[in-house]
Amino acid sequence: MNFRTRIFSISILTVSAVLALVISLSWSRIMKVELERIDVRLCMEEKRIMDFHLRKERRGNNPLSDFPMSSNAVNSDDWLINDLMQKLRINSASQLMIFVESNKSGVLTQSEGVDVQAVVSTLNSESEEQLASADRNGATVLCHLVFFEHNKSQWRASFYHTAQAQSFIAVDVSATTYQLKSTLREALIVVIPFSLLLCILGAWFIATNTIRPINRLQKAMNMVTQKDLSHRLPEHKADKEFKMLIDAYNTMLDRLEDSFQQISRFTADAAHELKTPLTVLRGKLEQAVMNEDTAQLDLNAILDEVGHLSAITRKLLLLSQADAGSLALHLETINITNLLEQLTADMELLSDELVLHCSIEQALITKADNVLLRQLLNNLLVNVVRYSLHDKSVTIQAKQNEFQIDVLISNFCLPMSDDVRGQLFERFYRGDPVHMQGISGSGLGLSLAREIARAHGGDLTIEPSDKNVFAIRLLLPTVK
Template sequence: MYFRTRIFAMSILTVSAVLAMVISLSWSRIMQVELDHLDSRLCMEAKRIPNRLEKKLEENDFPANVSILSDTELLGSRLIDDLVDKLRVSSPSQLMILVESSQHGILTKSEGADVQHIISRLNWVRADPLQPTDKNRRNALCQVAFFEHQQNQWRASLFQAPDKQSFIAVDVAATTRQLQSTLRQALIVVIPFSLLLSILGAWFIASNTIRPIKRLHKSMDRVTQKDLSHRLPEHKEDTEFKMLIDAYNTMLERLEDSFQQVSRFTADAAHELKTPLTVLRGKLEQAVLSENPSQLDLNSILDEVGHLSAITRKLLLLSQADSCSLALHLEPINMTELLDELTADMELMSDELVLHCSIERELITKGDIVLLRQLLNNLLVNVMRYSLHDKGVTIQASQNESCIEVLISNACVAMSSEVRSQLFDRFYRGEPEHSQGLSGSGLGLSLAREIARAHGGDLTLEPSVKEVVTMRLILPIVK
């Protein structure tokens, strides 16, 4: 599915859901307001009817305790017609009426239902004090109730005064039928119009959302493997897309750095391997052309093979580290004993070296003894080659919380910040005037750092003055 289609569909569904919710909530609110108005009208009519009937009795001068109006007469009267009109019902059968007074008894009531029984079982939910027309009458109340009769919902009001009471109930469905019809007619117009607007709005939203993505796509098409220097523009984009562009540009920078590093690594590896291979080829050709093969310098050939083997092994370890497949054979290692052994070898190799050691006892961790020995040996060999022996070398080892920290510091020829930033680059051996006459492949520090990281630690160059190099090795304590 296209992204545009998905956004369009989600917009339509969202608008439709909101429209349905609005209609539902609006209908509920309208019904509640209509029922409240119906209660008020019922109370008003329940209060008005006894007065009208009493007035009619007085005008016709009937004796007391005589029911003047029968149910048939009432249904045909203007009174019931007036109620049907005011209460918005379609027929008198949707009304229940009971009016009685202490003077005349039951004035009128509906047939077909036991109204008095219905009144007796109703749970009246509200009783509002009213002010009757005759100010001499006090304590007039109007109560309302909601009940079910013959599977229909009814709303009722009961007006009570000291000398009379009247009951009016109306079928709620009759009062709401007109509202439903009105709402249905409105929805016939509103829903298609709303759907049309939602479709246009969803299409507009989808198009505007896709537009910056298309711009990004066009810019990304210009990025190729041979040209990783192109960066996506950030101007006039929304914040979310700026974040995406920043992430993409950062990824391009890392890719460009990686490609450049791989290219340099490939070229440097070819150059480093070319030298011993050239020497070996020359020696072998010399032996083949020589009349006396016994004069072959086997020692020099063996040295070149050893150099070639060392470079190959380091390249293999770096390749494994890059692919996160460097196999570690973990075992308990006493770092104190390992450092003591290697520093003792350093003192034997140089009489001029001034060594200051501060190594805590019983520094125990788990690691690969072969790789950790190579790590420390690479660091110490680097110190032997490039340090000023008479200035001294400081080696400190201690336990810092949950890790072992080894700090190696030595004096050297002044080193610029540019050189320091490249010390861990592969095949980098510093400035030519500083490394002239010194052997090495430039892989030692890079391999040492990869070994430290493979053990969950790190090897970093600490800030210092130009004449001092300080390496900090951190190894976690694995129990």
């Protein structure tokens, strides 16, 4: 099942369920109102019938002047029953029970074909309800109401008591609501097909409007290719939820485009860096072959270029492992204090003009790969030697800051713009040409150093400083 069909089906089911719920609640409310009407009518008619029979008992004749009968009625009792059948909306006298009894004359009237007194004796007085209503003269009528079952049908009964007599009327509830059910059934024959048609149209409208932004997103995705990652989805006239999806999609494309461009630059720069030593090697070897004199083969120069190639290859391998998250670490406990003191001592031997100001706390212990950590610190210190102004000092500070070892290295250099500082961690980037005069390198040192720091759970960042000062901070976790 595709998405459009699923939306269409869910919409139809939802609207149908709501429609069924509305019809059910409406019918329940109608039935409640109808039962309340029956209760009031039963109480009113019960008192009226009792008064009729009491007057009849007192006068000894039928007080027909108060109750005009139709021509089809044989006597007053028949007229009363027919009148009740019309008012209670029933079609048969078998759906009605009447019983009137006076203290003076006994039973005045009762329905035929059923022992009403036996039915009354079985009723549970605990389930009775009381209803107070006003009759046609404005007097308050208080009667007792009760539900009971007779001949597998639900009946509603009303009791009315006075000092002289008592009366009882019961009606088959299903008979009184038959007309309502018929009316509802006839209405549903028209309403249900029309409602289903509206459901289908509404579901189609909902599905179409829901799928439209998804189709637009699909078309935009189909336009994205390896050669063109610049296409973005517009956000105008989009719902909030789809705006979030569009923003996430555009952000993903931004990252993909940046990564693709970075990989392209990395590939081009790597080819350029490898091309130079390979060209030198090829030139030396061709020169020796053309002269046919191996004595002219400059082995030292060839070894230097081979070493340069090996260093670049090794750095590229480590960077690729770091990108893939598979940089192998052989962790061991390392004293950063001793390692920094050893490396700074080597730096002082390499340059007589370099002035070092070291502030290194004792017993700075971490767990790291000894070879990679040494390479990280060596790269940082070599950059200090290469790019610092030798008439200025170099500061190396190392201390423990809560759960981290904080190493800050700063030196004076030629003025460096913020744009240059922001690109120093890019691979094969070596800075402004003014800084690079007479200095060799591949531009991979800082990139590799940062990846090594992050692989150990730390980080390497360039700190804000004056344009003629370069400060870099290394953070490494301490041993817990």
